[in-house]
Amino acid sequence: MAEAIQAMLKEAGIKVEVRVMDSGAIKEQMKEKDMQLSAxxxxxxxxxxxxxxxxxxxxxxxxxxxxxxxxxxxxxxxxxxxxxxxxxxxxxxxxxxxxxxxxxxxxxxYYKASVVMRDHVRGFVFNPVAHDYMLNPEMDVLK
Incomplete structure (x- = not known):
C-alpha cells in the first residue's frame, strides 16, 4: 500500500520517502508526534x-x-x-x-464485511467488532 500511495502522491508532485521501521522506532516517532504520514x-x-x-x-x-x-x-x-x-x-x-x-x-x-447465507441458517447475529463470524454460538445450520 505504501508504494501505491507514494506513486499517487508523486503524480500530484509530492515526493514521499517510504521507510520500513521496527515497532520501537515507530512508537518513538509517534510519542514525539513526529509522523507526517503513517499507516x-x-x-x-x-x-x-x-x-x-x-x-x-x-x-x-x-x-x-x-x-x-x-x-x-x-x-x-x-x-x-x-x-x-x-x-x-x-x-x-x-x-x-x-x-x-x-x-x-x-x-x-475501510474494512467492509458482507454476510450472505442460505435460508436454512438460523440465529446468526452480526457482530461489528468480531472478525471471525463463524464463532457465533447461537447460530444453527438446519437441513
Missing part, C-alpha cells in the same frame, strides 16, 4: 466516541499528528456526558464534520 489499523466498537475521542481529541491516544481543536475537544466531552441518543448523534456528527473540513488525517481504506 495503522484499529478495531471499532459500535459507539462513535471510541474512535473519535482517540483520534481527534487533543489528548487522544491515536492523535499522533498533534491535532488540536478546542471546539472538537469540548464536543467530545459533551458527547461522553450525553445520554440522549438524538443529541449524541448531533454532537458526534459535528465532530465528524469539523474533522472532514479540517482534514488532520485522510483515511485511505
Amino acid at each position: 495503522y489499523a484499529l478495531a471499532m466498537v459500535p459507539d462513535p466516541d471510541f474512535y473519535l475521542r482517540r483520534t481527534y481529541h487533543s489528548a487522544g491516544s491515536y492523535n499522533k499528528w498533534g491535532y488540536n481543536n478546542r471546539e472538537v475537544d469540548l464536543l467530545l466531552e459533551e458527547g461522553l456526558e450525553t445520554f440522549d441518543p438524538v443529541k449524541r448523534r448531533e454532537i458526534y456528527n459535528r465532530v465528524q464534520e469539523t474533522a472532514l473540513d479540517e482534514a488532520p488525517l485522510i483515511h485511505v481504506a
Whole structure:
C-alpha cells in the first residue's frame, strides 16, 4: 500500500520517502508526534466516541499528528456526558464534520464485511467488532 500511495502522491508532485521501521522506532516517532504520514489499523466498537475521542481529541491516544481543536475537544466531552441518543448523534456528527473540513488525517481504506447465507441458517447475529463470524454460538445450520 505504501508504494501505491507514494506513486499517487508523486503524480500530484509530492515526493514521499517510504521507510520500513521496527515497532520501537515507530512508537518513538509517534510519542514525539513526529509522523507526517503513517499507516495503522484499529478495531471499532459500535459507539462513535471510541474512535473519535482517540483520534481527534487533543489528548487522544491515536492523535499522533498533534491535532488540536478546542471546539472538537469540548464536543467530545459533551458527547461522553450525553445520554440522549438524538443529541449524541448531533454532537458526534459535528465532530465528524469539523474533522472532514479540517482534514488532520485522510483515511485511505475501510474494512467492509458482507454476510450472505442460505435460508436454512438460523440465529446468526452480526457482530461489528468480531472478525471471525463463524464463532457465533447461537447460530444453527438446519437441513
